[in-house]
Amino acid sequence: MKTRITELFGIEHPIVQGGMHYVGYAELAAAVSNAGGLGIVTALTQPTPEDLAREITRCRDMTDRPFGVNITILPTFRDVPYGEYLQAIIDGGVKIVETAGRNPEPHLPALQAAGIKVIHKCTSVRHALKAERIGCDAASVDGFECGGHPGEDDIPNMILLPRAAEELTIPFIASGGMADGRSLVAALALGADGINMGTRFIATKEAPVHDKVKQALVDADELQTRLIMRPLRNTERVLSNAATERVLEIEQEKGDDVTIDDIRHLVTGELGRQVLHEGDLDAGAWSCGMVAGLIHDVPSVKELVDRIMAEAEAIITERLTGVLAEA
Amino acid sequence: MKTRITELFGIEHPIVQGGMHYVGYAELAAAVSNAGGLGIVTALTQPTPEDLAREITRCRDMTDRPFGVNITILPTFRDVPYGEYLQAIIDGGVKIVETAGRNPEPHLPALQAAGIKVIHKCTSVRHALKAERIGCDAASVDGFECGGHPGEDDIPNMILLPRAAEELTIPFIASGGMADGRSLVAALALGADGINMGTRFIATKEAPVHDKVKQALVDADELQTRLIMRPLRNTERVLSNAATERVLEIEQEKGDDVTIDDIRHLVTGELGRQVLHEGDLDAGAWSCGMVAGLIHDVPSVKELVDRIMAEAEAIITERLTGVLAEA
Numbered sequence: 001m002k003t004r005i006t007e008l009f010g011i012e013h014p015i016v017q018g019g020m021h022y023v024g025y026a027e028l029a030a031a032v033s034n035a036g037g038l039g040i041v042t043a044l045t046q047p048t049p050e051d052l053a054r055e056i057t058r059c060r061d062m063t064d065r066p067f068g069v070n071i072t073i074l075p076t077f078r079d080v081p082y083g084e085y086l087q088a089i090i091d092g093g094v095k096i097v098e099t100a101g102r103n104p105e106p107h108l109p110a111l112q113a114a115g116i117k118v119i120h121k122c123t124s125v126r127h128a129l130k131a132e133r134i135g136c137d138a139a140s141v142d143g144f145e146c147g148g149h150p151g152e153d154d155i156p157n158m159i160l161l162p163r164a165a166e167e168l169t170i171p172f173i174a175s176g177g178m179a180d181g182r183s184l185v186a187a188l189a190l191g192a193d194g195i196n197m198g199t200r201f202i203a204t205k206e207a208p209v210h211d212k213v214k215q216a217l218v219d220a221d222e223l224q225t226r227l228i229m230r231p232l233r234n235t236e237r238v239l240s241n242a243a244t245e246r247v248l249e250i251e252q253e254k255g256d257d258v259t260i261d262d263i264r265h266l267v268t269g270e271l272g273r274q275v276l277h278e279g280d281l282d283a284g285a286w287s288c289g290m291v292a293g294l295i296h297d298v299p300s301v302k303e304l305v306d307r308i309m310a311e312a313e314a315i316i317t318e319r320l321t322g323v324l325a326e327a
Numbered sequence: 328m329k330t331r332i333t334e335l336f337g338i339e340h341p342i343v344q345g346g347m348h349y350v351g352y353a354e355l356a357a358a359v360s361n362a363g364g365l366g367i368v369t370a371l372t373q374p375t376p377e378d379l380a381r382e383i384t385r386c387r388d389m390t391d392r393p394f395g396v397n398i399t400i401l402p403t404f405r406d407v408p409y410g411e412y413l414q415a416i417i418d419g420g421v422k423i424v425e426t427a428g429r430n431p432e433p434h435l436p437a438l439q440a441a442g443i444k445v446i447h448k449c450t451s452v453r454h455a456l457k458a459e460r461i462g463c464d465a466a467s468v469d470g471f472e473c474g475g476h477p478g479e480d481d482i483p484n485m486i487l488l489p490r491a492a493e494e495l496t497i498p499f500i501a502s503g504g505m506a507d508g509r510s511l512v513a514a515l516a517l518g519a520d521g522i523n524m525g526t527r528f529i530a531t532k533e534a535p536v537h538d539k540v541k542q543a544l545v546d547a548d549e550l551q552t553r554l555i556m557r558p559l560r561n562t563e564r565v566l567s568n569a570a571t572e573r574v575l576e577i578e579q580e581k582g583d584d585v586t587i588d589d590i591r592h593l594v595t596g597e598l599g600r601q602v603l604h605e606g607d608l609d610a611g612a613w614s615c616g617m618v619a620g621l622i623h624d625v626p627s628v629k630e631l632v633d634r635i636m637a638e639a640e641a642i643i644t645e646r647l648t649g650v651l652a653e654a
Contacts, residue, residue: 156472
């Protein structure tokens, strides 16, 4: 398949792996790139910039295809040496960076000088237009369905993607709700140039997470995600578990007075590691998209990507071409 | 275009007009049916069963193509003589009924005995499966995006449609977020057999509503709908206006203690008439889908339907076939 995204990134299939904390290690990124998609190493999962440099080297050892690095810029991460992480990316010869969170503008000159293509993750048309204006090469447009941070507008991809297509000139990928060939074709029809998959890639053989996590995604249906931290205007979509339900209780009890300190013991990233790596599923809140309802197996990354592409091709050449032919 | 829905209903295009209070009169239904879609007369907008009988006759005078009647069954409408409305539909020779609200099972034997095909509106896979089990011929699957009552599960169509496709045997149409050829192709790719459009059909020349209402839909972007009556578990998606914002204030103030009596003066159907027919846009809350963000003009129904079908065909034969051909 050839789209503006496969052209921009030099990849075979328009499928990008989402940056995911405690999941986006070299093993998964390399597997996605080797399968013809774009694998993404998550920078801040590495404790130091030196660790990131080593992870990039590890990824390059496992694939000779393009891969990217995700870096999430948040005001709350005050102590993160962003400049040093970015330097590790540049020095590592990575040519694709996904930025998320705050406006990446301060970092663009250094990245662009190194010949790096930048794709910025956005949850609204307004932010995607801003990304385009400041010089990002592409956008990742993140609908209400998505795991992690969907923003506060609650606009699903059925609306957000065509709206983005109306406004943007740069290519963009659909993020949130993407699971299979059906979602890929739907995203392309709505104007996107490819898809970003996070949760779906967690349920693969190569994903470096505990088997209990993969099984939890297979078991979950579409009704089992929750939105937490909405009163803090830092909404996160997570899988329902004991920690999540407790967060919601605290938010309900405290109302508008709730602060991050009231729930920190249930939501911090370190607990995410305990869930994802040790399989202690109730240890803390962990990001999960509604797409869990469409996950029914744990294939290898290559099996998954090949299946998506075959299904997409069949939908286009058989189902869709068929409804026209039979008119 | 030929799908299971065009076959079931004997229509040219897989586009169904949503049943809409104070909008679904014979003029609009006939225009949609004449354009090759399926027009729908809203039964309960007619004050009496006799008025509905006359409206059905009026619609038949304006089109010789199939059209349907929507009937919404709600526990709160205790005084509605449902049996008499249904008899008017049967006696009027209508062959397609859309049911919405409560379980239509008690009414199915009479409808089926009259050779009427029944399509039931559902906001969850669970309810769609129930509709299939009790013998409905088709389902209208209603995503979180939709105007009016999206239910309480908040599952958008990017997830809900493929989930419905996995579970249902009967054909189903996608409702919510449907505006154009892009949404039609996306819905078909996700497994639906056609689309239902409500809000989009209000912004047409033939829709019997005030021009100010049509202009409000053109002016609105995707961020301007609100969910009211959530604390009553009777959530309704409406356009933001003075009445809507007041409802939200009252809900905020009263919290879990809010009752319908606190907001009745802002949300009742009679106010909807004042908004829709008299153009008094702030008179009360009125249903509006997020799709308002994708509405940019007020074409005739035929122009709209023809444009959707031409756009859908171009997306399939050019854009989607193109990304494959260029691989």
